[in-house]
Amino acid sequence: MLALNATNLLTAWEQGIAQHPLQRAVTLLALAWPEKTTDEWAGVSIGERDRGLLQLRETLFGAKFEAIASCPKCSERLELTFSTQDLLARGATTASEPLRLTSGGYEVDYRVPTTDDLLAVAGNPGQARELLMERCVEARNDGVAVSASTLPDEVVRLLGQKMADADPQAEVQILLTCPACSHHWPTVFDILSYLWGEIEDWAQRLLQDVHSLASAYGWSERDILSMSATRRRLYLEMVGA
Numbered sequence: 001m002l003a004l005n006a007t008n009l010l011t012a013w014e015q016g017i018a019q020h021p022l023q024r025a026v027t028l029l030a031l032a033w034p035e036k037t038t039d040e041w042a043g044v045s046i047g048e049r050d051r052g053l054l055q056l057r058e059t060l061f062g063a064k065f066e067a068i069a070s071c072p073k074c075s076e077r078l079e080l081t082f083s084t085q086d087l088l089a090r091g092a093t094t095a096s097e098p099l100r101l102t103s104g105g106y107e108v109d110y111r112v113p114t115t116d117d118l119l120a121v122a123g124n125p126g127q128a129r130e131l132l133m134e135r136c137v138e139a140r141n142d143g144v145a146v147s148a149s150t151l152p153d154e155v156v157r158l159l160g161q162k163m164a165d166a167d168p169q170a171e172v173q174i175l176l177t178c179p180a181c182s183h184h185w186p187t188v189f190d191i192l193s194y195l196w197g198e199i200e201d202w203a204q205r206l207l208q209d210v211h212s213l214a215s216a217y218g219w220s221e222r223d224i225l226s227m228s229a230t231r232r233r234l235y236l237e238m239v240g241a
C-alpha cells in the first residue's frame, strides 16, 4: 500500500466531492493502491472493493468503528462499537471466474457485479435489478440464447442468491440486539458511506488547522500539509487553536 499523506488524501477528497459515491470508492482505492488503475479498480467485485476500503479505513482511522442505531420496535437509541474483523466476511473470497447455474431447462452463465456494473445502472434505479442481470448474465433455454429479462422468477431468485454467495463481502450485515426490549434485527453496514463521511470530517478539520497555522505563522498550505500530524497538533496547541 502507498504511504498515504495528507496532501494526496485531501486531493482525493476534493475530487470525490464532485463524483458519484461509487466513483469515490475507485478514486480512494487507486490512491491507496496505484498498482491498479481507476478502470481496473472499477472492474473488481464489490466484495473486493469493500475489503480494500476496510483496509484503507483501518490504515487511516484505526480498526474500531462507532455508530448509532435506533431500535425499530421501541425506538431505543443504541451506541454500537465494532471492529474491522467483525466486518470481514470470514474466509470470504470472490468468485472471479464466470459461474454457471442450471435450473428448469435454463443454463445461465453469470458473474458477480462490479463498480462498473453498478455505475452503468445507477441512473436507472427503477430498473437497476433487471439491467444488472442483463450485464452480468448470459442465459440459454434449450441451447437458445434468451434475454435475462425473460428468465422465470424462480431462476432470477436463485441467481440473486448464488451471486450473493459468490461475493459474501459485497453486503455486510450486523445483527443488533436492543438492550431495552431484546428485539433482534439485521442491519446492512456500508463501508463506503461510512469511510467517506470520516474523510469529509477529517478534511474539514484539516483545512481549519491549515487556516489557523497559516494565519498565525504565515506558512503556506503546502508546508503545513507536509508536516506530520503530530507536529501540526503541537503547533496548533502553541497558537491556542
Ligand SMILES: [Zn+2]
Residues within 6 Å of the ligand: 071, 072, 073, 074, 075, 076, 178, 179, 180, 181, 182, 183
Ligand atoms: Zn427495542
